[in-house]
Amino acid sequence: MxxxxxxxxxxxxxxxxxTIPLIVASYRHAIETVGEVADEHEVRSWIGRPLQPVLEERYPGRGTELTDIYRTWNLAHHDELIxxxxxxxxxxxxxxxxxxxxxxxxxxxxxxxxxxxxxxxxxxxxxxxxxxxxxxxxxxxxxxxxxxxxxxxxxxxxxxxxxxxxxxxxxxxxxxxxxxxxxxxxxxxxxxxxxxxxxxxxxxxxxxxxxxxxxxx
The missing domain is CATH 3.40.50.1000 (HAD superfamily/HAD-like)
Known part of the structure; x- marks a missing residue:
């Protein structure tokens, strides 16, 4: 061949x-900690880009904090949702x-x-x-x-x-x-x-x- x-x-x-359900749920969890609800369509548009720059762009000055929250939740639910x-x-x-x-x-x-x-x-x-x-x-x-x-x-x-x-x-x-x-x-x-x-x-x-x-x- x-x-x-x-x-x-x-x-x-x-x-x-x-991994889409896992990623969407992880973003939503992180964003809920700042008192907001993440729109699934918007979250899906972020997929494929590095995590921290996306969160920093959306929440200036809080990118590192929200990335840590995202990753902790993501790893805890990784094998369950992937x-x-x-x-x-x-x-x-x-x-x-x-x-x-x-x-x-x-x-x-x-x-x-x-x-x-x-x-x-x-x-x-x-x-x-x-x-x-x-x-x-x-x-x-x-x-x-x-x-x-x-x-x-x-x-x-x-x-x-x-x-x-x-x-x-x-x-x-x-x-x-x-x-x-x-x-x-x-x-x-x-x-x-x-x-x-x-x-x-x-x-x-x-x-x-x-x-x-x-x-x-």
Whole structure:
């Protein structure tokens, strides 16, 4: 089998694992401590960006405090609320069997990504992790994606980035990588389509067809 892209990089939240309920609940808990109620649509728009800058932007001077509250609650409820995405483990196995290498590029800290990968049984299926601490700037800047490619010793053009947010598509474009958007995470299908990814997958079966069968959508 000749792979269209020999390296497949994934976002984590809302792509490899269904962490959206966990993230939304964690944001809501943190924001409730300042006496406000978080709108779910707004919270979903924050997913894909680093946590502390989002909270600092929303509540100037309280970003660090609210980040600590978020993380404490998130870790306490992590394994309870995180869910696997049907078909993802088999897809990663088949990508490796076909000779592809895989990675995760996330705005989370690498240790938190590893915790999530273990929770959904994917920790032995990923070749490289690029977390928040590995670059000074984050998606939609291409730096984290380029870091992952450099760690694997490959050119950006040999990579595709798969994610559920507009910033994922933008980061892939800026990095010179192909972009695939998935609709089972935080992003809305119409908005993702408007970002003009190379493909838009509504389920893992479709994603498999693009990555392993070369289907063009």
């Amino acid at each position: 000749t792979l269209r892209w020999p390296v497949v990089l994934f976002d984590f939240d809302g792509t490899l694992a269904d 869910l696997a995405v049907d078909g993802i483990p088999a897809l990663l196995d088949d990508l490796h069997a076909a000779g592809a290498r895989t990675g995760v590029v996330s705005s989370k800290k690498g240790e938190t990504v590893r915790l999530g990968l273990r929770a959904v049984g994917l920790d032995d299926r990923i070749d490289v992790i690029a977390g928040q601490e590995h670059t000074d700037v984050h998606k939609p800047d291409p730096a984290p994606l380029l870091f992952a490619a450099a760690q694997l010793g490959v050119a950006p053009g040999d990579c595709v980035y798969v994610g559920d947010a507009i910033v994922d598509v933008e980061a892939a474009r800026a990095a010179g990588m192909a972009a695939i958007a998935v609709t089972w995470g935080a992003g809305l299908g119409d908005a993702l389509r408007a970002a003009d990814p190379d493909a838009l997958a509504s389920d893992v079966t479709t994603l498999r067809a693009v990555l392993l069968e070369g289907r063009r959508l």
